[in-house]
Amino acid sequence: MYDLTGRKALVTGGGRGLGQGMAEALAKAGASVVIADIQEDLGKATADSLKDSGATAAFVPLDVTDDANWEAAVTATIAELGGLDILVNNAGVELSGLVVDLDPADVRTMLEINVLGTALGLKHAFRAMRPGGPAGSGGSVVNISSVAATIPFPGIAGYSATKSAVDRLTRVAAMESGKLGYGVRVNCVYPGLVPTEMGMKLAADMVTLGLWPSAEAAVGDVIGLTPLGRLGEVGDMADAVVFLASDAAKFITGAGLPVDGGMGM
Numbered sequence: 309m310y311d312l313t314g315r316k317a318l319v320t321g322g323g324r325g326l327g328q329g330m331a332e333a334l335a336k337a338g339a340s341v342v343i344a345d346i347q348e349d350l351g352k353a354t355a356d357s358l359k360d361s362g363a364t365a366a367f368v369p370l371d372v373t374d375d376a377n378w379e380a381a382v383t384a385t386i387a388e389l390g391g392l393d394i395l396v397n398n399a400g401v402e403l404s405g406l407v408v409d410l411d412p413a414d415v416r417t418m419l420e421i422n423v424l425g426t427a428l429g430l431k432h433a434f435r436a437m438r439p440g441g442p443a444g445s446g447g448s449v450v451n452i453s454s455v456a457a458t459i460p461f462p463g464i465a466g467y468s469a470t471k472s473a474v475d476r477l478t479r480v481a482a483m484e485s486g487k488l489g490y491g492v493r494v495n496c497v498y499p500g501l502v503p504t505e506m507g508m509k510l511a512a513d514m515v516t517l518g519l520w521p522s523a524e525a526a527v528g529d530v531i532g533l534t535p536l537g538r539l540g541e542v543g544d545m546a547d548a549v550v551f552l553a554s555d556a557a558k559f560i561t562g563a564g565l566p567v568d569g570g571m572g573m
Contacts, residue, residue: 339394392447397425400425446492
């Protein structure tokens with residue numbers, strides 16, 4: 309039921325970190341994968357690595373905040389793979405800051421990438437996957453939210469707000485898809501803290517903001533808040549994406565799946 313052979317996937321922010329792991333997991337499950345990223349060197353390297361492992365893969369440049377970029381990326385994906393069944397809206401950014409020192413530019417950046425980028429992905433996935441679209445056979449969209457949408461963690465108010473918006477976008481889009489007969493399931497994942505470059509930067513930011521004495525102390529407290537007693541791994545998040553994209557989740561839409569070791573319960 310987790311076999312994705314014959315499926316065609318587009319993964320945003322797939323050049324590194326969680327996105328790279330998700331792309332690799334989708335390919336391992338049998339999907340053909342296009343990596344979309346604003347960082348072309350990283351995106352091309354990930355696509356080349358997938359091809360070296362025997363997968364069908366390609367790269368397209370994508371600024372997720374740009375509507376025309378999205379249209380071009382989806383068109384290129386369909387041309388390259390012969391269709392589109394899966395979109396993983398993973399691209400995102402986290403900029404830490406205390407509410408008392410809130411930087412409007414940082415908040416706007418997160419709104420543009422995390423919220424608008426996800427919304428535009430939904431727009432163009434629906435247009436491609438719905439009946440009459442250039443792919444036209446339905447599919448699955450998996451949006452990447454965060455445990456930050458479910459807990460009041462200090463220092464990340466703007467990020468938490470934008471990732472909460474991803475959850476709301478997911479549910480409204482799922483309802484619209486169902487009501488309008490698009491045949492596209494829409495779900496989201498709430499990853500816990502993973503020691504990627506982005507995750508470790510967050511820990512370091514907590515020290516800079518005066519919230520923890522060291523990055524190690526911040527990470528230790530996160531583990532202490534997590535019933536399973538460890539940080540997340542890239543593979544934990546990637547497995548959840550494969551599940552939601554697969555027929556094992558064929559009657560699941562509008563859902564948010566915590567993959568956080570119980571931290572957000």
